[in-house]
Amino acid sequence: MIVTANGQETFFSNSKWLYPLFELEDFLKSNTISADNLFLTDKIAGKAAAFLIVRLGFKKVHIELISEGALAVFSRFLVDVTFDSKVPKIQCATEELVKGNESPDAVWQMLRRRAGRVSGLSLSVESLGIAIDGVLVLDSLDLKVGKGDHVFIKGDNGAGKTTLLKAILGILPISSGRIQIGDWQVGTSEWERNRSVLGYVHQDMVKNNFPISASEVVEIGLAGKRMPSAEIQHRTEIAMRRTRCFHLATRSYHELSGGEKQRVNIARCLCQEAKVLLLDEPTSFLDSKAKDELFILLNELWANEAPTIVVVSHDDQWISLFSGKVFELSNGKIC
Amino acid sequence: MLELFSYEPVLRGFLVLLVAGFTFPITGVYLLRLNLLPLRFMLMHGALLGGAIALAANINPFWTTILVNLLLVWFMAQTARSLKTDMGYVSIFIMVASMGVAFALISLFNVQAKDTMSLLWGSIFAVDNWQSVAFIFISLAILAFHFIFYRQLKAVFFDTTIAYSSGVNEKLIYNTVVFLTALTVAVAMKLIGALLIDVVIILPALIATLHSRSFKRVVLWASLWGGMFSVSGFFAAYWLKVPTSSAIAILATLVFLVVYWQKKVSSKRGLSNVKRL
Numbered sequence: 241m242i243v244t245a246n247g248q249e250t251f252f253s254n255s256k257w258l259y260p261l262f263e264l265e266d267f268l269k270s271n272t273i274s275a276d277n278l279f280l281t282d283k284i285a286g287k288a289a290a291f292l293i294v295r296l297g298f299k300k301v302h303i304e305l306i307s308e309g310a311l312a313v314f315s316r317f318l319v320d321v322t323f324d325s326k327v328p329k330i331q332c333a334t335e336e337l338v339k340g341n342e343s344p345d346a347v348w349q350m351l352r353r354r355a356g357r358v359s360g361l362s363l364s365v366e367s368l369g370i371a372i373d374g375v376l377v378l379d380s381l382d383l384k385v386g387k388g389d390h391v392f393i394k395g396d397n398g399a400g401k402t403t404l405l406k407a408i409l410g411i412l413p414i415s416s417g418r419i420q421i422g423d424w425q426v427g428t429s430e431w432e433r434n435r436s437v438l439g440y441v442h443q444d445m446v447k448n449n450f451p452i453s454a455s456e457v458v459e460i461g462l463a464g465k466r467m468p469s470a471e472i473q474h475r476t477e478i479a480m481r482r483t484r485c486f487h488l489a490t491r492s493y494h495e496l497s498g499g500e501k502q503r504v505n506i507a508r509c510l511c512q513e514a515k516v517l518l519l520d521e522p523t524s525f526l527d528s529k530a531k532d533e534l535f536i537l538l539n540e541l542w543a544n545e546a547p548t549i550v551v552v553s554h555d556d557q558w559i560s561l562f563s564g565k566v567f568e569l570s571n572g573k574i575c
Numbered sequence: 576m577l578e579l580f581s582y583e584p585v586l587r588g589f590l591v592l593l594v595a596g597f598t599f600p601i602t603g604v605y606l607l608r609l610n611l612l613p614l615r616f617m618l619m620h621g622a623l624l625g626g627a628i629a630l631a632a633n634i635n636p637f638w639t640t641i642l643v644n645l646l647l648v649w650f651m652a653q654t655a656r657s658l659k660t661d662m663g664y665v666s667i668f669i670m671v672a673s674m675g676v677a678f679a680l681i682s683l684f685n686v687q688a689k690d691t692m693s694l695l696w697g698s699i700f701a702v703d704n705w706q707s708v709a710f711i712f713i714s715l716a717i718l719a720f721h722f723i724f725y726r727q728l729k730a731v732f733f734d735t736t737i738a739y740s741s742g743v744n745e746k747l748i749y750n751t752v753v754f755l756t757a758l759t760v761a762v763a764m765k766l767i768g769a770l771l772i773d774v775v776i777i778l779p780a781l782i783a784t785l786h787s788r789s790f791k792r793v794v795l796w797a798s799l800w801g802g803m804f805s806v807s808g809f810f811a812a813y814w815l816k817v818p819t820s821s822a823i824a825i826l827a828t829l830v831f832l833v834v835y836w837q838k839k840v841s842s843k844r845g846l847s848n849v850k851r852l
Contacts, residue, residue, distance in 0.1 A: 406736075409736070409739070410739075411736060411739060435739070435742055436740070436741055436742030438740050439740065440736065440737060440740040442734075442736060442737070448733075448734075450608060450732050450733050450790065451787065451788050451789050451792075451793060452729070452733055452789070452790060456729065456733075456789075457733065459726065459729075460726075460729065460737060460741055461741055462726070462741070463726045463727050463738065463741050463742070463743050464727070464730075464741045464742020464743045464744075465742065472726075508737075508741075512741055
């Protein structure tokens, strides 16, 4: 695959499958180049490649061997395409997965997961049982969350949603079953060494009066890692800018609004480079504007790093805004 | 005035008081932040028990109180872990038991009232060379712990669950705080006595918490207040012909009241401004 600008080659890749397009995405992003005025030439393109090319913003492409499905995608998004030969379909498993009427974002997200280009780790909860003061709160609970997926767990107050998250975190002793995050089983010594892959935003906020600024809260994400203070400051600033809360850096954390606190907490998880985010009732203290902002922020996060996100909430209206899977926790089990 | 320092015990006592005054309040900040006030009561009573054992057995009270307090902390941690209960509950039990055993020992072994009083009030002039080394060692340990684990401490004080999920070994931090506090309380008894240990550990931290808005400043001010109380208390005691411990205690209490009153006034003023707006 070759990309040119005014006849000059700017990008080239010989990789297989759809990887050249992912490499191109990284190249354009890191060099902040717009694809509007670039010209892309590739040997072969099916529907999947067509969607990725459209999503990158190309307006002019030349494909040597194109499928009819890809042609339909290009014409649907008004891309000026030329080709040498056309076939009804490309013999590739990925081609079967793309219908052709999805949005480019949806196809990109699906393909990105297949390409392993998500930062999230898989989460697997098997036959989990937890008893608190002799009462069985979670009973043979099973839950599987794929790499980079986002899922929502709803349930009544006291259904055990927070207990489940605390068990995943490894701070509640489990009576039976096992929890696996990526390659690590929660509770093992390997897990203890790698537990910062989990980012946690809890329900209660922080109620103590410990004098701390917003940027210091974000820095906590790096408290378990050894690094020079300049690096800490740099990472903190990037995380805060990404969650649009850098202007709050010197403000006391306790004086922030509920929505601002959530931004700071998500920045903390970003700073930590958490691969799995556990959000416990994140909308509890938010007004409708702050809820909308949190929705946008989580979607941005998911679109970029694609961490695995598990949200427990009983805010049905807010959950319905997302496209992720929704589970119900009832009688100690996931339905 | 300065001729005082020509006496070695006075100079040594003053220097030890100065070192402790600047560093011990740092553990006070930890105790306040982790809400470990019952632990400090336990350690104060543990220090009394150590003193009572030493007086009854006619051995060195300084090292005995250190040993007893470390054993009590170990016992408390083990009991809390095996009973799966809060350390605070266990510390209350140990506190009462320590006091009971201490008084029983004092009574059974006919310990002189004067000696018992020396445990309660302490004396900076009775610090020997080895004890001075212990003070300096503990002060350095507090400073080293604070600077090496500063970021982890901040995370634990903010929220233990978040600290844990960030990869901080919050149990290590907690246990080290408890261990350092045990040492601090045990040796502070020698300087200022069992009854007034709070003056060098908690009061400076409490005053700093009232007027500082960041963790760094709380620790800095706690240390400064502790040092200032020690120096001014030392000289005030000389002029007023009272024990150093009581001079420091009265001075610290007065400063605490002034700062507390000032905070109250300024918060009321702030409220009335808000109302006007």
